[in-house]
Structure formats: structure tokens, C-alpha cells
Amino acid sequence: MMLAAIWAQDEQGTIGKKNRLPWHLPNDLKFFKQMTEDNTIVMGRKTFEGMGSRPLPNRQTIVMTRDKDYQAQGVIVFHTIEEVLDYAKTFTGITFIAGGSAIYEDFLPHCDVLYRTLIHHTFEGDAKFPIVSWDDWTLINLSEGEQDEENHYAYQFETYQRKVSSEQIN
Incomplete structure (x- = not known):
């Protein structure tokens, strides 16, 4: 199972405004596309709706919501962290956690890699x-x-890997 978080943030940790990105940085969108294509992305309902309620092409989209009746065309709807983790165990590619804040917080303990x-x-x-x-x-x-x-702000792409603790080895 490979679980990774992918996000852009400013120097204060801001990632969104009214369920949208507060900046326009086309090269970051290209990076997101390059990393997530042919993989799975997981996002909350508000983030999904902030993107226009449409799945991104060439990747499986999972929408997380507490609303048991929620449906959206072209996506998988899950209601629990466990459902996503079970899915990720059977998926051969990378399952990317893609927002918003609560979704990142829920999945951060399970991630192997961070793309910031x-x-x-x-x-x-x-x-x-x-x-x-x-x-x-x-x-x-x-x-x-x-x-x-087109890319007015200075920025950097960072990749982090989780350190293996001695408890994980034994």
C-alpha cells in the first residue's frame, strides 16, 4: 500500500480559501497532474465541489463525506478512513490524499510520502x-x-519520506 499526501501551501500553512486555491500557480497544477495521473486521489466533498464537482481525467477520484446519501458521477464515495485504507491496500498505484484540511489530518498518520x-x-x-x-x-x-x-511566486517542490521507527522494524 502506498499512501501519499500532495498539497501546496503558503509560508503560513494556508492551503485554501472558500474551498479553492487562493493563488494561481500553473506549474504546481502541472506537477499535481503529473504526480496523480493513473493513480487515485482522495478528497473531501467540499474540496471536490470547490473543483466544480467533476472528477479529474485519467485518475480515480474518491470523495469522502459523512453524508450517506451523497452521490457524484464518475467518483467513488466513501464515508470512513478504513474504507480508503482498504481500497489503498488493493490498489497497485499511489493513493494520493488531496484535501481539504480535515482529510489531510485524518490521513497524515497513514502516509508514507509527502509532496509539498x-x-x-x-x-x-x-x-x-x-x-x-x-x-x-x-x-x-x-x-x-x-x-x-504565468507563475508569479517563488516556490519549491519538496518530497518527504516517513522515517522508519525502531518499533516499525521489530
């Missing part, structure tokens, strides 16, 4: 990424994003 785009700017927003215990993670890749006429 850190934007060197601050934005107004109403959603923050949960606190990460960075001592549990090792930075395995860091690359500076390219600023240009």
Missing part, C-alpha cells in the same frame, strides 16, 4: 494544512520552481 509545494508568499485563506511533526520525515527531494509570466 511551498509557495514563498502569504495569502488570505480559511484552510490550513495540519501541523506536521517534521521529525518523523526525511526530505528526499527539493527542487526550485520556475518563476515566469
Whole structure:
């Protein structure tokens, strides 16, 4: 099972405003597409609806909701963390956790890898990424994003891998 979180945040941990991204950074959207295509993405209902209630092409979308009657075309609807973890155990690719805040918080303890785009700017927003215990993670890749006429902010792509504790080895 491979579970990974993928997100972009500003320097204050802001990830959203009214269920949308508070910035326009096309290169981060390209990165998200490149990483998640042919894999599965998991998001909460509000995040899904903030994207226009449509699944992204070339990936399986799982929408998490407490609403037992919720349905959306072209997606799998799950109501519990366990359902997603069971799915991830049988899926051969990567199951990406893609927001919002509560979904990240629920799944962070289960993630093996974190893909964070850190934007060197601050934005107004109403959603923050949960606190990460960075001592549990090792930075395995860091690359500076390219600023240009479409990508106005300095940013970097970071990949972290969970450290293996002695309890996990034994």
C-alpha cells in the first residue's frame, strides 16, 4: 500500500480559501497532474465541489463525506478512513490524499510520502494544512520552481519520506 499526501501551501500553512486555491500557480497544477495521473486521489466533498464537482481525467477520484446519501458521477464515495485504507491496500498505484484540511489530518498518520509545494508568499485563506511533526520525515527531494509570466511566486517542490521507527522494524 502506498499512501501519499500532495498539497501546496503558503509560508503560513494556508492551503485554501472558500474551498479553492487562493493563488494561481500553473506549474504546481502541472506537477499535481503529473504526480496523480493513473493513480487515485482522495478528497473531501467540499474540496471536490470547490473543483466544480467533476472528477479529474485519467485518475480515480474518491470523495469522502459523512453524508450517506451523497452521490457524484464518475467518483467513488466513501464515508470512513478504513474504507480508503482498504481500497489503498488493493490498489497497485499511489493513493494520493488531496484535501481539504480535515482529510489531510485524518490521513497524515497513514502516509508514507509527502509532496509539498511551498509557495514563498502569504495569502488570505480559511484552510490550513495540519501541523506536521517534521521529525518523523526525511526530505528526499527539493527542487526550485520556475518563476515566469504565468507563475508569479517563488516556490519549491519538496518530497518527504516517513522515517522508519525502531518499533516499525521489530
